[in-house]
Amino acid sequence: MESIAEIKKVFADADVSEYSGLIEKYGDDERDGVKKIIASAQKKINALEKEKARSYKMFEFERKYADKGYICGIDEVGRGPLAGPVVAAAVILPKDCDILYLNDSKQLTPKKREALYDEIMAKAVAVGVGMANEKVIDEINVLNADYEAMKQAISKLQVKPQLLLNDAVNIPGVDIEQVGIIKGDTLSASIAAASIIAKVTRDRLMVEYDSLYPGYGFAKNMGYGTAEHIDALKKIGPCAIHRRTFIKNFV
Known part of the structure; x- marks a missing residue:
């Protein structure tokens, strides 16, 4: 035995x-x-x-619009931070997609996001990533910077989608049919996948920025206005990647 x-x-x-x-x-x-x-x-x-x-x-919307052709999920991260870019991702998943655990990136652990990032990149029909830095955000405001990042992400797709599933927005200046879904990153697998790609991409970038601009805790706070970050701003002032229109109350 x-x-x-x-x-x-x-x-x-x-x-x-x-x-x-x-x-x-x-x-x-x-x-x-x-x-x-x-x-x-x-x-x-x-x-x-x-x-x-x-x-x-989670694939309910993808099934609903399956006859449209390639369906692309769009999402962005980084509207709220005091520093760093906004990052958008566009993801086209295969119709027979077998990726489990897709969800709003904020509801996943960093370890799970990283694992899903690799799986999405390996299995997706196409992935595009776009970003708008702090200078663009200061110049045209964060919402318009988001739109620019989204359009950039769409333009980087290897195949052109016939339908965009967006997380609650309608992207101006895009000649592709769009469907905005409130809380789309919790309701659509494609949008959730885009959320994960955008989040992991931005987090990795902020970790790199942490070594270039030490003292602000970017690897930990990802540029968000934590007490540690605000305290550093007051003590040592802003660095190159801070959004000047976001930090006026702190410096």
């Missing part, structure tokens, strides 16, 4: 998709340790099934 430790390793080495067969194999084992292993495995199976159902619902 296999030891409990050996059975635990069998489950640890297996994919969740294999758990049902393993539960059937070890289901008659009356040892408490094995029962706990099986109960834990069943929880993971239930969680996966729940995620599959949630993920299916």
Whole structure:
């Protein structure tokens, strides 16, 4: 008879998709340790099934407009920070997309965002990223800078989409049909994917800026107005990437 430790390793080495067969194999084992292993495995199976159902619902808009052709999700990050650019992403997912856990990037852990970023980049039909820096934001305001970043992201797609799914906005000056969805990054897989690409791209950039402009905590606060960041602004003044129109009350 296999030891409990050996059975635990069998489950640890297996994919969740294999758990049902393993539960059937070890289901008659009356040892408490094995029962706990099986109960834990069943929880993971239930969680996966729940995620599959949630993920299916996330593709509701993509299914609704499937006859349009290529559907592109658009989202941006970085409207609120005191420093750094706004970053937008455009993502076209395949119609048979099997990526789970897509959601508003703010609802995901950094580790999960990074893993999904890699999976999206590997599986997407096309990905485009655009950004507008602090000078553009100061010149034309953050909303218009957002639109510029979004248009830039669309222009960088390797294939032209026939429909844009946007997170609540209508992008001016774009000759592609658009559908704005309120809280779209929680309702559309394509918009959620764009949210993740934009967030990870911007976070990585702010980590780089942290080494170029030390003292503000950019790697930690991503340019947002934390107490530490505002205190640094008051003590050492702004750096090159600060948005002058955003920091008038602090310097």
